[in-house]
Amino acid sequence: PRRRAVSVAVTPAAGLADERVETRVAGLGPGQPVTLRAVAADERGCLFQSCAHYRADSRGELHLGTDASHGGDYTGVEPMGLFWSLAPAGMERPYQRLVPRSTGTPMKVEMLVHQGHSQSSAIPGPVVAKAEVERWFTAPGVRRIRLKEGGVRGSLFLPPGDGPFPGVIDMYGDEGGLIEFRSSLLATRGFAALSLPYFDFEDLPKVMKEFKLEYFEEAARFLQRHPKVKGPGIGVIGTGKGAELALSMITFLPEVVAAVSISGCSSNTVADLHYGEMTLPGLRFDMNKVSVSDAGVFDTFEALDDPTNPANSPSTIPIEKAEGHFLLVVGEDDRMWKSSLYAELAIGRLRQHGKENFELLSYPGAGHRIDPPSTPFCQVAMDRVLGVPVLGGGESKAHAHAQEHSWGKIQEFLHLHLG
Structure with a gap:
């Protein structure tokens, strides 16, 4: 036959x-x-x-x-x-x-x-x-609104229906520009999500030189006051530099009551952060501590100033002042920088002040950029700032499983603390 x-x-x-x-x-x-x-x-x-x-x-x-x-x-x-x-x-x-x-x-x-x-x-x-x-990356009925209000830039994604919805600000790292796909997926899952660029987009600064927390405060107030957003507080999710900015926002801004830090540092890095009269200096990368493989791939794991060195304590984000809750997500094989160590430092600081307002998701074998599920794993990626390939670390299968597991946990955490 x-x-x-x-x-x-x-x-x-x-x-x-x-x-x-x-x-x-x-x-x-x-x-x-x-x-x-x-x-x-x-x-x-x-x-x-x-x-x-x-x-x-x-x-x-x-x-x-x-x-x-x-x-x-x-x-x-x-x-x-x-x-x-x-x-x-x-x-x-x-x-x-x-x-x-x-x-x-x-x-x-x-x-x-x-x-x-x-x-x-x-x-x-x-x-x-x-x-x-x-x-x-978006469901029928999700609305995308480009922001031009005041100084805030980016896109607001609103789920279908009357709401009100839990509000979340979403930020990525030192690649700059506007990255929207996580925000549109969050809106698909019932969050009012503001994809917030903070440099190299429209009329924002071209490079990461220094930041004013007032920009992020204006974004938080805009989202909190939006008629479709349920209060009283909002959440923030960030990856890399965006994670560290999320930690600063929940520390200094009363509007923010929940922060998801993915592969973030517990200190302010690279660019000084100003808020009113206060400045958190940025830890610097020492290019002499970057190793380069035979294939020309850069490994920055040892290059960031050591946050545990007392001389660098002015850069530490005083997260114990935060009234809200933290979810720290790290890949134990992150080679971009020592995110496992930074999460330990953050938890140590909270515990030292008698606080247990955190959860840690630590994934063996996962690398730096833990994205929503099925995002292709990229062990080495071109760095927009340095213009060279940089090692993000991780092993594909473990990283993929971390992406799938953390995505559900992130949504649970945000729903729990934002209603």
Whole structure:
């Protein structure tokens, strides 16, 4: 009898980027070896791909939720492995991140089934089936409002409906500009989320030289007073430099009652932070302490001034003054800087003042930038400030699991403290 055609089904074919999909292949021969490959392009047309080796079961079927990959970019049972292991294709510039620049259009991923087992660098075997899947970063009815009020810039994402909704300010790190995809996902999950840039965007300062906390205070007051935002307090989530700014905001601004710090430092870094008459000087990076690998990858792990050195105590953020609650999220293999140590220092400082207003999520094997689920893992990324590839650390599978676990915990924490 003629063999039936091979088919691959990905469900849902269009869904939210922070949700899992189910991938099934049917119509293969019993035990047939195949390579599954995912291909996506970013807004600039740069191609990203991933691959994994599977064998069909006795019925000629495959289910990525229960069947293990035996090779390729990951091994084991990883239903979302093809998504989080997407990396620049061979002919592209390496060290690029696949992050959506616009949240209104989906990321399209093509899923291909190839005959035989082939590595991502090799030419794959013939395609026997393919399907396309759309990953959306916003849900129908979520509104995006570009801010031009007063001095505050960025985008406010509002969930559908009358609200009021818990309000959250969302900030990224030293890459600057406006990064919206986490805010639009938070709005999809029921938060009024303000994606807040703080340099290198529109009329904001071009570089991180010095910051005034008054800018962040104006953003906090704007969000807190918004008719769609439920009070009395708001939350802040930040990654890297944004995490450290979140710690300063909850410390000095009464509007902020919950702070999520992802891979943050417990001291102010790089740029001095002013608030009224007060200044927290920024710890500096010592470029002599940066090591460079044979491949030209920079490792900045040892380069930041030591926050435990008494001479650097003026830079310490006095988080014990905060009335609100902290969620500290760290990857234990962060190579950008010592975020595990910084979380320990923060917790030590709170405990020293008799405070237990914190939770710690510490992930073995995870690197620096812990993003929403299935965000492709990027161990080394081009640094916009330095213009060179910098090691973020981490191992892909552990990092992917940290992203999935922390995303649920972050939402729980924000709901608990913002209502």
